Amino acid sequence: MAVYKLKTPISEEDARKLKVKDTIYITGIIFTARDEAHHRALEFHEKRKELPINLQGLAVFHCGPIVKKKGDEWIIVAAGPTTSTRMDLFEDEFIKNFRVRVVIGKGGMGKRTTDAMKKYGAIYGALTGGAAVLAAKAIKNVRSVEWYDLGMPEAMWVLEVEDFGPLTVAIDAHGNNLFEDVQKRVEETKQKIYEKLGA
Amino acid sequence: MADEKTVEDVAVKLLQLAVTELPKDVREALQRAYREEESEAGKTQLKAILDNMELAEKTRTPMCQDTGVIIFYVKAGAEVEDLDKIEDSLRKATRRATKEVPLRPNAVDPFTQRNSGDNTGRFFPFINWEITSGDSLELTVLPKGGGSENVCALGMLRPGEGVRGLKRFVVDTVIKAGAKPCPPNILGVAVGGGADIVIKLAKKALLRPIDRPNPDPELAKLESELYEAANMTGIGPMGLGGRFTVLRVNVDYAHRHPASYPVAVAVQCWAARRASARIHSDGKVEYLTHKVV
Numbered sequence: 441m442a443v444y445k446l447k448t449p450i451s452e453e454d455a456r457k458l459k460v461k462d463t464i465y466i467t468g469i470i471f472t473a474r475d476e477a478h479h480r481a482l483e484f485h486e487k488r489k490e491l492p493i494n495l496q497g498l499a500v501f502h503c504g505p506i507v508k509k510k511g512d513e514w515i516i517v518a519a520g521p522t523t524s525t526r527m528d529l530f531e532d533e534f535i536k537n538f539r540v541r542v543v544i545g546k547g548g549m550g551k552r553t554t555d556a557m558k559k560y561g562a563i564y565g566a567l568t569g570g571a572a573v574l575a576a577k578a579i580k581n582v583r584s585v586e587w588y589d590l591g592m593p594e595a596m597w598v599l600e601v602e603d604f605g606p607l608t609v610a611i612d613a614h615g616n617n618l619f620e621d622v623q624k625r626v627e628e629t630k631q632k633i634y635e636k637l638g639a
Numbered sequence: 640m641a642d643e644k645t646v647e648d649v650a651v652k653l654l655q656l657a658v659t660e661l662p663k664d665v666r667e668a669l670q671r672a673y674r675e676e677e678s679e680a681g682k683t684q685l686k687a688i689l690d691n692m693e694l695a696e697k698t699r700t701p702m703c704q705d706t707g708v709i710i711f712y713v714k715a716g717a718e719v720e721d722l723d724k725i726e727d728s729l730r731k732a733t734r735r736a737t738k739e740v741p742l743r744p745n746a747v748d749p750f751t752q753r754n755s756g757d758n759t760g761r762f763f764p765f766i767n768w769e770i771t772s773g774d775s776l777e778l779t780v781l782p783k784g785g786g787s788e789n790v791c792a793l794g795m796l797r798p799g800e801g802v803r804g805l806k807r808f809v810v811d812t813v814i815k816a817g818a819k820p821c822p823p824n825i826l827g828v829a830v831g832g833g834a835d836i837v838i839k840l841a842k843k844a845l846l847r848p849i850d851r852p853n854p855d856p857e858l859a860k861l862e863s864e865l866y867e868a869a870n871m872t873g874i875g876p877m878g879l880g881g882r883f884t885v886l887r888v889n890v891d892y893a894h895r896h897p898a899s900y901p902v903a904v905a906v907q908c909w910a911a912r913r914a915s916a917r918i919h920s921d922g923k924v925e926y927l928t929h930k931v932v
Contacts, residue, residue: 441679470717486855504745506704517741518704523786547818547878568684569786569821569877570703570856570910571691606687608680608879617678619818621881626814626872633871639808 445603449497450541452561455565458609462573463603464565466542469583469598472500474522478530478592480587485537493598498563502527502545503575504593507582508576514582516599520572521546524564533558548610548619556614563605567617578604641719641776641918642726649924650732650917652710652931653780655740657914658701661692663888664850664927665911672876672883674825681881685823688876694873698720705908706742706783709733709764711847712846714730716773718920725776726766733757733764742782768842774920777927779846787908788818792832795840805902806829806865813869813885818878820906823886825849826864827905832893834901840891841903846913849887857865862888886911 446454448468458464463513471493473481484491506518524545527534531543531553541562543549546569557563567575579599586596610618663667687735692836711729715722737758741863746760748752757762771777776873792812796804816824827844829837856875865888873920875881886909895901917929 455809463683489670504704506701506741508741518701518743520704525819546821566877567878568687568691568862570705570784570908572704573695573698573700573702574691575688576700577694606683608683610879618880619878621816622874622878625880626817626874629871629873630810630814633810634807636805636871637803637809637868639803 445517448499450499451497452541453465455541455561455563455583456613458563458612459614460609460612460618462609464497464609465603465605465607466607468600470501470544470601470604471495471599472501472503472597474502474594475503475526476590477587477596478527478534480590481538482530482533492596495540498540499542499544500534500540502543505597507592508599509627512583516576516579516582518572519575519579520570521575523547523568524549528553534558535555535562545609548617554611554615554617557613559615563609563613564611565605566610567605567607575604578602641922642921643721644925645734645918645922646725646728646778647735649918650711650729650780651736651739653778653914653916654732654736654742654782655699655925656931657780657782657912658706658740658742659699660696660929661702661911662848662913664848666692668849669823669846672886676876676881676883677874678879678881680879681876681883684876684879685760686882697770701740701742703784705744705784705786706743706745707784707912708788709758710781710783711764712767712768712769712779712781712843714769714771714777716771716775718774719776729766730759730766735760735808737900747755751864758767774838777913777915778918781846782912783909784908787824787906790816790820790906791838792836792904793804793900795834798900799897800900804900806868807866808902810868810872812887812906813874814872816906817874820911821908822874822878823876823883823909825886825911826865826869826887826888827891829893829903830893830901831895831897832901833899838891838905840893843892843904844889845905845907845911846921847889849889853890858890862890865890884930
């Protein structure tokens with residue numbers, strides 16, 4: 441259970457070094473993407489259109505922030521993670537095509553994503569749900585906003601971050617999935633709980 | 640007198656207090672969970688929750704970007720004047736708070752999918768009314784996040800299953816919810832009445848402070864049994880494993896139809912935001928959940 445400080449772009453080798461339960465902090469560039477931005481990025485890829493930024497080695501953040509504009513400048517007010525399971529639909533292709541190395545969110549992801557992370561060398565970092573001010577504090581600057589036509593929560597916000605975390609490695613590049621382990625253990629204790637309750 | 644402007648101002652203040660500062664009982668429960676949590680991953684999550692809580696309070700920023708669906712509970716004394724104007728004041732307050740705090744606009748038309756942009760719409764904010772005796776007005780706001788709302792559950796059990804069925808239903812709901820409702824959670828559990836009554840009672844149970852036992856010793860016993868059971872699952876803070884899946888279970892009930900055994904579980908995230916105030920007939924305002932200087 442080591443603590444790592446990573447700088448973007450993150451290499452495949454660095455991503456593969458990480459194990460579940462490790463803690464990481466990220467410095468550099470991360471970008472937000474929810475359902476809509478994932479969808480559009482994959483559409484761009486299919487049509488061989490260039491993305492607004494090169495995503496290789498970056499971290500994708502499942503987040504729909506509260507952002508306010510002060511003059512010409514965007515300021516992130518609150519930016520906690522959203523539930524990641526919705527992005528299970530896209531994430532394997534996303535990792536394959538764009539080689540992001542870290543996926544940041546809450547609640548964990550499923551087998552398809554876990555398999556892609558193992559194959560291409562990426563990890564899932566769990567950020568504390570609801571801890572929106574803490575997350576916003578580590579965001580130093582909004583570098584750009586792409587695809588704002590999708591609306592504030594669904595747009596792609598490109599962010600400069602410093603020691604963004606703590607992120608708990610919950611899926612590593614070796615096929616381990618902490619959320620699935622916990623869920624398995626929970627199912628195993630279910631009968632014991634019923635018995636204790638006399639239910 | 641609780642004039643329109645006072646009601647509006649107090650409601651704005653309550654919304655601001657609720658989303659930026661947790662009531663003392665919730666804060667203390669989270670601090671205790673951090674002290675007693677044994678799983679390292681769980682402890683990391685609780686530390687982040689506590690740090691975030693302090694920072695939100697200090698900077699007067701919403702602790703979570705999801706500032707929820709806005710629900711008011713109004714206890715209106717029968718002698719309060721202009722009762723018919725209160726709803727309008729609460730809608731105005733919601734619009735103002737959305738801009739001033741700010742809150743995330745969360746009122747979406749379910750057919751056109753258009754967001755109204757100011758947290759008002761049909762039945763939004765939602766107001767629960769209760770008429771009491773006297774001449775004071777008590778306002779409570781419950782901004783309710785979507786992640787935990789999505790795992791609330793209603794079970795129309797068979798009377799033969801009884802309390803055993805109720806217990807099983809609560810455990811199953813917690814397990815099915817897993818990491819999704821941002822644990823550690825508070826559970827409002829209710830039994831009896833009918834489908835609508837039981838879910839309303841369960842949600843209202845979320846308003847009860849979590850630092851004192853239920854005055855009914857039988858219910859207190861059931862609450863502590865359900866608390867132990869939910870925490871035996873090991874789901875833990877944010878679903879990463881640990882001792883604290885729930886901070887508290889609050890139970891309420893209504894008498895039921897002989898053929899029905901309705902059970903409801905209302906799930907609240909760790910950011911268990913609520914705020915209350917009483918407006919007295921002389922216009923004096925007393926804040927009940929928060930210290931206001």
